[in-house]
Amino acid sequence: MKKESDEFHVTPWEISGRIDYNKLMKEFGVSPLDEKTLRRIEKHTKELHFMLKRKIIFAHRDLDWLLDEYEKGNKFFLYTGCGPSGPVHLGHLQMWLFTKWLQDKFNAELWFQFTDDEKFLFKDKSYEEIQKWTYENMLDVIALGFDPKKTHFLIDTKHANLLYPLAIKIAKKINFSTLKSAFGFTNETNIGQIFYTSMQASPAVLPSAIKGKNIPCLIPLGVDQDPHFRVARDVYPKLGYYKPAIMHKMMFPSLGGAGAMSSSKGNIITSIDSPKEVEMKIKKYAFSGGADTSEQHRKKGGNPDVDISFQYLKMFFEPDDTKLKKIEEDYKNGKLLTGELKEYLIKKINSFLAEHQRRRERAKKEVDKFIYKEK
Amino acid sequence: MKKESDEFHVTPWEISGRIDYNKLMKEFGVSPLDEKTLRRIEKHTKELHFMLKRKIIFAHRDLDWLLDEYEKGNKFFLYTGCGPSGPVHLGHLQMWLFTKWLQDKFNAELWFQFTDDEKFLFKDKSYEEIQKWTYENMLDVIALGFDPKKTHFLIDTKHANLLYPLAIKIAKKINFSTLKSAFGFTNETNIGQIFYTSMQASPAVLPSAIKGKNIPCLIPLGVDQDPHFRVARDVYPKLGYYKPAIMHKMMFPSLGGAGAMSSSKGNIITSIDSPKEVEMKIKKYAFSGGADTSEQHRKKGGNPDVDISFQYLKMFFEPDDTKLKKIEEDYKNGKLLTGELKEYLIKKINSFLAEHQRRRERAKKEVDKFIYKEK
Numbered sequence: 001m002k003k004e005s006d007e008f009h010v011t012p013w014e015i016s017g018r019i020d021y022n023k024l025m026k027e028f029g030v031s032p033l034d035e036k037t038l039r040r041i042e043k044h045t046k047e048l049h050f051m052l053k054r055k056i057i058f059a060h061r062d063l064d065w066l067l068d069e070y071e072k073g074n075k076f077f078l079y080t081g082c083g084p085s086g087p088v089h090l091g092h093l094q095m096w097l098f099t100k101w102l103q104d105k106f107n108a109e110l111w112f113q114f115t116d117d118e119k120f121l122f123k124d125k126s127y128e129e130i131q132k133w134t135y136e137n138m139l140d141v142i143a144l145g146f147d148p149k150k151t152h153f154l155i156d157t158k159h160a161n162l163l164y165p166l167a168i169k170i171a172k173k174i175n176f177s178t179l180k181s182a183f184g185f186t187n188e189t190n191i192g193q194i195f196y197t198s199m200q201a202s203p204a205v206l207p208s209a210i211k212g213k214n215i216p217c218l219i220p221l222g223v224d225q226d227p228h229f230r231v232a233r234d235v236y237p238k239l240g241y242y243k244p245a246i247m248h249k250m251m252f253p254s255l256g257g258a259g260a261m262s263s264s265k266g267n268i269i270t271s272i273d274s275p276k277e278v279e280m281k282i283k284k285y286a287f288s289g290g291a292d293t294s295e296q297h298r299k300k301g302g303n304p305d306v307d308i309s310f311q312y313l314k315m316f317f318e319p320d321d322t323k324l325k326k327i328e329e330d331y332k333n334g335k336l337l338t339g340e341l342k343e344y345l346i347k348k349i350n351s352f353l354a355e356h357q358r359r360r361e362r363a364k365k366e367v368d369k370f371i372y373k374e375k
Numbered sequence: 376m377k378k379e380s381d382e383f384h385v386t387p388w389e390i391s392g393r394i395d396y397n398k399l400m401k402e403f404g405v406s407p408l409d410e411k412t413l414r415r416i417e418k419h420t421k422e423l424h425f426m427l428k429r430k431i432i433f434a435h436r437d438l439d440w441l442l443d444e445y446e447k448g449n450k451f452f453l454y455t456g457c458g459p460s461g462p463v464h465l466g467h468l469q470m471w472l473f474t475k476w477l478q479d480k481f482n483a484e485l486w487f488q489f490t491d492d493e494k495f496l497f498k499d500k501s502y503e504e505i506q507k508w509t510y511e512n513m514l515d516v517i518a519l520g521f522d523p524k525k526t527h528f529l530i531d532t533k534h535a536n537l538l539y540p541l542a543i544k545i546a547k548k549i550n551f552s553t554l555k556s557a558f559g560f561t562n563e564t565n566i567g568q569i570f571y572t573s574m575q576a577s578p579a580v581l582p583s584a585i586k587g588k589n590i591p592c593l594i595p596l597g598v599d600q601d602p603h604f605r606v607a608r609d610v611y612p613k614l615g616y617y618k619p620a621i622m623h624k625m626m627f628p629s630l631g632g633a634g635a636m637s638s639s640k641g642n643i644i645t646s647i648d649s650p651k652e653v654e655m656k657i658k659k660y661a662f663s664g665g666a667d668t669s670e671q672h673r674k675k676g677g678n679p680d681v682d683i684s685f686q687y688l689k690m691f692f693e694p695d696d697t698k699l700k701k702i703e704e705d706y707k708n709g710k711l712l713t714g715e716l717k718e719y720l721i722k723k724i725n726s727f728l729a730e731h732q733r734r735r736e737r738a739k740k741e742v743d744k745f746i747y748k749e750k
Contacts, residue, residue, distance in 0.1 A: 158536065160536050171570070175563050187551045192543045194569050195569065197566070
């Protein structure tokens with residue numbers, strides 16, 4: 001294999017280079033999700049989600065504290081979100097499926113933030129386009145089967161009455177220097193972008209603010225979102241709130257293999273792709289770890305670690321450990337060709353999306369039930 | 376007279392030195408309010424407010440454009456505000472009395488913003504204390520007799536659903552560099568302060584956004600507030616809105632004479648002071664332009680230009696030009712002693728405040744009528 005540059009960079013708005021997750025954990029100051037903590041989770045959930053077993057959820061902050069509180073009867077709520085700037089892609093769905101598992105297993109309230117302000121401020125898109133995507137993305141979240149009684153959508157511009165008063169309390173304790181070093185902001189950064197972190201930080205304490213008592217919070221997130229909370233976690237205790245616990249998911253790889261699947265980079269598989277589109281994209285773009293010809297592949301085998309089709313199965317579409325193991329071995333020893341692996345993945349994705357798209361249609365009647373209303 | 380330093384500095388949060396208003400107009404790029412424009416105003420108002428005749432309202436932006444529009448039948452609305460961090464003082468009341476005159480003469484809608492977010496972000500005060508002052512300051516505004524049918528209170532944290540979506544549109548077009556040079560912000564400035572200008576800029580176009588058509592806006596303000604709009608005026612046209620016209624009021628001087636009356640500096644006369652407090656403050660603190668002894672004063676006379684009691688009469692409490700002229704002459708030629716001038720002012724202030732405080736009590740029942748409600 002070619003030696004790749006060690007350089008990588010992870011912020012909520014830019015991921016470049018091949019991420020070294022061990023280095024990243026040190027850089028961000030987060031803990032690896034170790035066996036001991038996994039066993040503690042399993043004690044309550046009876047089984048472990050495959051993303052936990054496979055260390056796709058690979059790191060955390062304060063999860064042991066959260067479980068301590070849980071075991072004392074101090075239940076937590078979940079908070080995650082979505083930046084609505086285009087169609088939802090597989091990386092989003094993956095994160096939210098895990099979040100739904102947490103909701104189900106811990107019977108937890110979920111606050112789900114749609115950061116329309118963020119996407120408007122950071123993208124070269126109109127306010128109206130972002131609003132359209134906010135609605136479209138809500139359908140995807142609903143389609144995943146979250147419990148409407150326990151799931152509360154917050155849309156930053158629509159729930160600003162709730163979020164802005166909290167955001168300014170957080171903002172008062174963060175200066176520009178801190179954001180410069182966390183995000184690489186410059187003097188040319190717009191003042192909405194500068195403020196935005198305090199809006200994303202707010203839902204982690206909103207339920208506590210509403211109820212007037214401290215409630216533990218668990219944030220499952222893609223690791224690129226961690227810097228917001230790295231900054232905000234210093235602030236929460238100053239306002240009398242708990243620091244939220246965090247579970248970090250690896251970035252879902254782009255079809256091309258390097259970097260993360262990202263709406264702004266194209267070549268993504270979205271929740272609204274047709275079976276034909278999925279087939280074309282996987283066949284045409286999914287980076288292969290196979291040998292150059294079938295003959296060579298039969299002889300030397302392929303490398304599943306860099307094969308995007310295999311990675312998509314491992315990270316999302318093949319929850320069955322036995323089946324995954326067999327695929328991995330067959331691919332390694334050349335029994336399974338890249339084309340066959342791709343066909344398997346295409347069927348898996350299209351079967352998932354067919355059901356998702358049916359539920360997504362039904363979700364159009366349910367949006368209002370999910371949007372949080374002030375009592 | 377002692378030669379004073381030429382250095383002065385005017386921002387919304389810090390006024391230092393003795394303001395040279397001619398220099399300030401050049402620095403800010405605003406126009407002096409000349410006779411020609413005053414005559415145009417008078418054509419519509421039939422008479423000129425004493426603050427206009429005396430050039431206490433001394434400068435403007437785009438007032439001729441506003442009058443052009445008005446004369447074409449394109450009516451304007453008024454927008455002004457209050458930063459609620461303590462009791463209202465004479466400088467606030469003076470600004471709002473002039474605003475009420477504009478409302479009456481032009482039969483104009485008034486949008487009145489209470490910038491509770493600003494005061495929380497810029498002052499070392501709790502959120503709760505700022506909320507208390509927001510309520511208290513609303514009573515003062517109502518007490519001045521604004522028309523409840525035409526006056527709409529906006530409280531930044533309570534109306535964030537309306538203001539934040541506009542604010543991010545403005546914020547997207549302002550970078551940190553611009554605010555550094557407008558306000559002297561540094562890397563240590565908190566990120567709420569950095570964002571805040573876009574919240575103050577929003578009400579100038581909110582009625583246009585609500586109605587879905589461009590409505591001219593006139594902002595009467597203390598000149599220290601101009602920098603917010605100097606920055607925002609470049610942005611409004613990019614969003615398809617008119618630039619607002621502005622009328623600038625001189626700062627109401629502090630009792631000590633130098634700088635502006637400011638809640639953060641103490642020695643202010645507030646709307647809730649008792650007659651005894653007013654008497655004490657004027658007698659003890661109001662800077663005198665009189666001679667050192669009564670005998671000297673009788674001989675050499677006093678200097679009304681630096682005498683705070685005379686300035687308060689000129690700027691607020693003696694609207695009658697003939698009476699003011701006589702007081703000025705009597706003081707200059709030594710006929711009127713500082714003590715007598717102060718007694719006259721004390722009576723004027725206490726008579727104003729007695730009525731104001733009565734109306735302020737009544738206002739407690741009217742607050743709800745003034746707070747803007749979304750249709």
